[in-house]
Amino acid sequence: MSWNTFGRVLRFTTWGESHGPAIGAVVDGCPPGLTLAESDIQPYLDARKPGQNKFTTQRKEADEVRILSGVFEGKTTGTSLSLLIENTDQRSKDYSDIANTYRPGHADYAYDAKYGFRDYRGGGRSSARETAMRVAAGGVARKVISEVSILAYVAEIGGDRIDPANFDVEEIGRNPFWCPDAQAARRWEALVDNARKAGSSLGAVVECVASGVPAGWGAPVYAKLDSDLAAGMMSINAVKGVEIGDGFDAARLTGEQNADPMRPGESGDGPRFEANHAGGISGGISTGQPVTCRVAFKPTSSILTPVESIDREGNATEVRTKGRHDPCVGIRGTPVVEAMMALVLADHKLLHRAQCG
Amino acid sequence: MSWNTFGRVLRFTTWGESHGPAIGAVVDGCPPGLTLAESDIQPYLDARKPGQNKFTTQRKEADEVRILSGVFEGKTTGTSLSLLIENTDQRSKDYSDIANTYRPGHADYAYDAKYGFRDYRGGGRSSARETAMRVAAGGVARKVISEVSILAYVAEIGGDRIDPANFDVEEIGRNPFWCPDAQAARRWEALVDNARKAGSSLGAVVECVASGVPAGWGAPVYAKLDSDLAAGMMSINAVKGVEIGDGFDAARLTGEQNADPMRPGESGDGPRFEANHAGGISGGISTGQPVTCRVAFKPTSSILTPVESIDREGNATEVRTKGRHDPCVGIRGTPVVEAMMALVLADHKLLHRAQCG
Amino acid sequence: MSWNTFGRVLRFTTWGESHGPAIGAVVDGCPPGLTLAESDIQPYLDARKPGQNKFTTQRKEADEVRILSGVFEGKTTGTSLSLLIENTDQRSKDYSDIANTYRPGHADYAYDAKYGFRDYRGGGRSSARETAMRVAAGGVARKVISEVSILAYVAEIGGDRIDPANFDVEEIGRNPFWCPDAQAARRWEALVDNARKAGSSLGAVVECVASGVPAGWGAPVYAKLDSDLAAGMMSINAVKGVEIGDGFDAARLTGEQNADPMRPGESGDGPRFEANHAGGISGGISTGQPVTCRVAFKPTSSILTPVESIDREGNATEVRTKGRHDPCVGIRGTPVVEAMMALVLADHKLLHRAQCG
């Protein structure tokens, strides 16, 4: 029973609103003896940090994380880790005028319907700001699964896809889009900049690959590794779809086309798979292949074009979002996708160890 | 921590292997005083039942459910409900020859990698037979959310989609494919029959719509209604992708195109939405619109065409599946998708009541 | 969130009413590869079985357990274990006359207050019959902690205590009271028989010792080993008190008297403790000493002497229990205390393994 908690063995709970004094996470169940310092987590936060270029929201946040508990003499103690980030650049006035109106596509109306009222400043708890703490917690999770390397990148913006032929891992860090295709990155520069200038927004698809996951993580039926990945990814703000391996494309293949043949591997290794349509998960359990998933981000609903809406009294009105926003939230969602992959895998590593030693 | 349990407040736990003596589910947290009898559950099981036509596996199972506890004088008592179905038609010999080889695309290798061995008879616990108990538990869940009506149908088989122009709810029950488009149903008859004869298999996409869900169910951040739906759907055998509302298509829209404008509703009602790109969920909470999702089923890996594989000792071999199988598992997956929708919504109805009264 | 589930990693869920067709348990999270058969569980059920002598209820139940899932070729598969016992000797007529009255001290009134009605046959879900499934699940748990040996015995009946000087482990199995003191056993024979003849009932105190528990099981703060033991023991029918180690007596000692001094142990061993006031648990974590607890059972409320009560309409009435009952429920509670100790320890063994490897 956990509204703000995620995980089974390695669990984390987040708290904080977009315009409150701070946001934080408590990470519980972390194994003891792992070296951990703020400097292990900060780089991931910096990657997600807003205001770094004109393609993301201009809100400026240092996003400096502090570890308040659970670490002693540089090592995790096995007790609960408290991670905290202070909010510094809040412009609540940007939101004062929508306190009484519902922004279509935002959680405004749903929150009021559920709770009777809401913290409207910057979306309060429903703000993507919460994802900063997932990234922080993810930094801890990466320590737990040091054998695994995780890579996420943007594969598509506004329907414009990367060309697999141009895929270059090195390129990902060279552009502001986490784009592995230099040519696509150039196209997206114009695409996103135009959307920004027009006060419009674009959707995106993020792909994530986890290498080094041994066979055997996951569990049958309801604690499936893919089921937990789906839950984790779908819980990210603005995400509307999740695929494992070939996902929806697999629904258009025949059994012959979708097969992942196995060949004998090197001695000591598991089998050598000749394809990975399954995305490294079979029956809810990892096969030793790379674990792959794709995540669909909708365009943010914060646009300058007026949209018909209603106010809290139910009267007709129009909404035009003037606050600072991302023209394409999927870009900054990329480090969040990586973090959720790390958190789910770390949890399942411990879960597997619990049952199978 | 629950390998075989799903849910937060209304929880169910399933047990049983494809070729064991029986399969069952325990449903916990059900409100008291609901009228419940086997006859309330059986129709949903009959809809999923195998061996009903040539388009599904020829395994014959009566799938007669018995309620062993939790009901007194025709009403739920609020204590745990035990549901049990006896297995009758098991042909273990069909599987004896693959006890020592790994069927690519099945959980065989992953189970062995995790547990060291496996019950190979009909896939044991990884068999889709487990989904019968989800359907049974779903029958209980529907009692909990009598205000909601749920409809799932097959929208696509082997890449051949229905035409929205032909959508006819009445048609869904008239063909063996849960297909709302009479013309598509005719095309699929040939499509699936050819696959069956060729010992091949096809993927499918199932769509599900829940009407009557009030605004306010769900919860922020990690107990989002869409996050739980994603987990539930992705936990169904052979599912590789889940979308809420427009899903991946939303990633190709602009903020203007993806907007769901709100207009004043009838007095007493909530707002009138002029679109439902969001699938009835905003910020993880229902908006009062129909809750919609799409689920991708891969083609079953059980095909006659030999596929390269290895045996338990790691030696190269080939696998040809001779057992009885569904040429398109998505068809029989349709009642399972409905059941998971019912179970997630019922759980969130109670979860909402817990916090918001 | 689990009304009928206990445990964190090794979890079990029970179902069934006293006078329903059967009772059962689903044990989830059990490690794979453990040899398990009905014959491993049955002896513990036989020890608890009713109707074995004049000192327990005369209800006759074979209590034959069947394992319906989770075991293949004699070994646990790591999937959910379904345990089932059919009810055979139900005399519902015994209870028909109290369908409309509340037996003081029973759950009758509380169940009606909570659920609006109840299954009154033999107490329905609130019957001690449920504990048979704890004993069955405990048989599985013992397989998980084969390094631990658990011994429970009755230390006190109706205020008459055993004399530590007479403690003889061998004696425990020789009398119908699980009494380690032959002289006390003789005294109790008259004591309990008189209570039985008078239609009265007696309370009892059960002590339980678990040897072989390594240091390090348990967890700080809320998953303390002693906290989970307290929850488990207090959840047994008729239990009103739980003590760890010296329990309430420790509240009457000084820090000097309550100290458990440590001396260097044999090489390889942990320390040698010169006392065990703490009951083998410190800060919620096992110390390597025997884990000890004491459990208080109230006298059953089912007595022949009329007690003032009310009926469902709130009218004054009197209740005289004519059904078959235990003159001292603590006696048959002894195997249940052993089972709960086993279940809590097994759960914490896996929980410890999850975090600390």
Next chain:
Amino acid sequence: MSWNTFGRVLRFTTWGESHGPAIGAVVDGCPPGLTLAESDIQPYLDARKPGQNKFTTQRKEADEVRILSGVFEGKTTGTSLSLLIENTDQRSKDYSDIANTYRPGHADYAYDAKYGFRDYRGGGRSSARETAMRVAAGGVARKVISEVSILAYVAEIGGDRIDPANFDVEEIGRNPFWCPDAQAARRWEALVDNARKAGSSLGAVVECVASGVPAGWGAPVYAKLDSDLAAGMMSINAVKGVEIGDGFDAARLTGEQNADPMRPGESGDGPRFEANHAGGISGGISTGQPVTCRVAFKPTSSILTPVESIDREGNATEVRTKGRHDPCVGIRGTPVVEAMMALVLADHKLLHRAQCG
């Protein structure tokens, strides 16, 4: 699965070490719309605060709580509440000399055995300082159960009991012992002062009564109200025993003596009970009577008298505690017992609402 989390629906997670920068709690699942401010919580923290008189540890802590999230315009929003208290008066030097030795009766050895090392400063996570956050979370819980009033008091110190004939609620706040018996309070003054001067320590028994709990809270079998109370109380530092109602005394009564007869109540009320041996809980569910429990606190192991022990290398040594400690931890445990009672009841109020509306 929660090492540092307690609760089912209303859940709280605590973090922080005795000598870290701060301690905190995240309270999740709180209903929306409750008025809440620091001033609602502070009084309970002040009651527990150390250094208020010579009968408690001389550590001086302001224990000023801050609410960092979950409250907007003075009302709870239904999202996670973050409560934080900064540590101010840490004298780590007091502990430096025991970094390498195990204090008998403390968690030192057990933590090292589990985690391989420990934060030895003031006991780190195992310090009673953690209980400050239970008291803070309890302040929130009290808002959830405004219909209930909770009273805890010390009934016994060092074996010296209060006289029920002298029971005076007003007296409880007038002495530093939460003692309802003025004469006992005077005796305890000498008793505790002598223990303090001698560097010794005393145990205590705390009693807690919750009035206004309606019938129907709790749940059968494993989510019993008394089972959760036992878990909550036993999780408090230094607690070794828990009783509900008459507890162990009930084990010495006959069924006739232990009966709680029911009489017709005033119209609209429930029945009038003529006794409350059961402590207001029957079958795990509240009966509408006051919920009562007794909690045994051991004497703290921190004493000046040298106790034989070993160091981390296993060598024989002696331990004499020179740090600042409570001569009787049960005294400051009293507000913690109240807080745990509030937290368990609030959780069960919401849990009941979830299932029974």
